[in-house]
Amino acid sequence: MRKILAIAAAAALALTMSSCGRDTGTPATGASGSSAAAVKGTIGVAMPTKTSERWIKDGDNIKKQLEAAGYTVNLVYANDDIPTQVTQVNDMITKKNQLLVVAAIDGVALKGALAEAKSAGIPVVAYDRLLRETDAVSYYTTFDNFKVGVLQGTSLLAGLAASGKPKPWNVELFAGSPDDNNATFFFNGAMSVLQPKIDDGTIKIASGETDFKVVATLRWDAAVAKKRMENILTKSYASTDVNGVLAPYDGLSRGIIAALKGSGYGSGGKALPVVTGQDAELESVKSILAGEQYSTVFKDTSELAKATVKMIQEITSGATVTVNDTKSYDNGLKVVPTELLQPVACDKSSCKQILLDAKYYTDAQLA
Ligand code: BGC
Helix, strand or coil: CCECCCHHHHHHHHHHHHHHHHHHCCCCCCCCCCCCCCCCCEEEEEECCCCCHHHHHHHHHHHHHHHHCCCEEEEEECCCCHHHHHHHHHHHHHCCCCEEEECCCCCCCCHHHHHHHHHCCCCEEEECCCCCCCCCEEEEEEECHHHHHHHHHHHHHHHHHHHCCCCCEEEEECCCCCCCHHHHHHHHHHHHHHHHHHHCCCEECCCCCCCHHHHCCHHHCHHHHHHHHHHHHHHHCCCCCCCEEECCCHHHHHHHHHHHHHCCCCECCECCCEECCCCCCHHHHHHHHCCCCCEEEECCHHHHHHHHHHHHHHHHHCCCCECCECCCCECCCCECCEEEECCEEEECCCHHHHHHHCCCCCHHHHC
């Protein structure tokens, strides 16, 4: 069994219990490490933005599941604006929320606010995105982010092989927001598959742009990715076609596909390149089923919410906190104990079944 008793958490818990008492009026009970009933106060949940479907689902799922478990939920979205998120987290601390769940916009920008949480004895769980350069974060729940990238790279190669296009294949690379720790993991995972193919000449990057800093897309902004794709098409593909695009997130994939269509791909016998994605957003799943976007990586956010709520119950009851990774996520100050869930790649042949089986979408939504 992959269990650890987190000593740091036990220490944080002793403090938590006193803050829980203030928050709920329930006296602190139970020694840390015991399995006393959870003290159920208000859980602060800070989400980055509503512009991407997945975070709306994340927020809804956590709220629903926490409320069903008897907690009160203070769920907020920050409109992808860093100062707004800092203010929201500070507000949760002022209001003595019992525990904070944070999906950061910028993994470092919250460190001042989180130090306040630590002094107030409020435990912090990093949700999906790692909180960096802070020792105030107790735990992390996420998907295997390196594997997400491996799945994207593998799917890109599979799509290229299936396209029947002659090698070398012309590929362009996109990465996510450089201030989101996940973006590096996704890119490194994908490059662990693609770099050997670049090195042996199977793949050619006509733009020459392969450095993370150059291919990164600030704030995961689709318009930024669309513009970069347009520039690349003008600069490097006047006399040849692009066959594949590594895109790390469905929103970017759609921006990239829009740029490609604007340049004549997807009509008049000029095939769209193989474009990857992530999150199984409804619009992208429809695009996959229609044969446009090639693939996505499905991460069941309701399972992530479930793992997070279980962790919150363990923390607030003083039980042993269960995690399955104590090595991968060094935030610059500590290795954060992490519960890692598994992502799943899907394409036209598999997305519908996988998403229906997981009850992520209904038949009607995918019709
Ligand atoms: C998440 C991805 C998401 C991206 C953009 C990342 O931190 O892990 O699922 O596609 O942010 O929202």
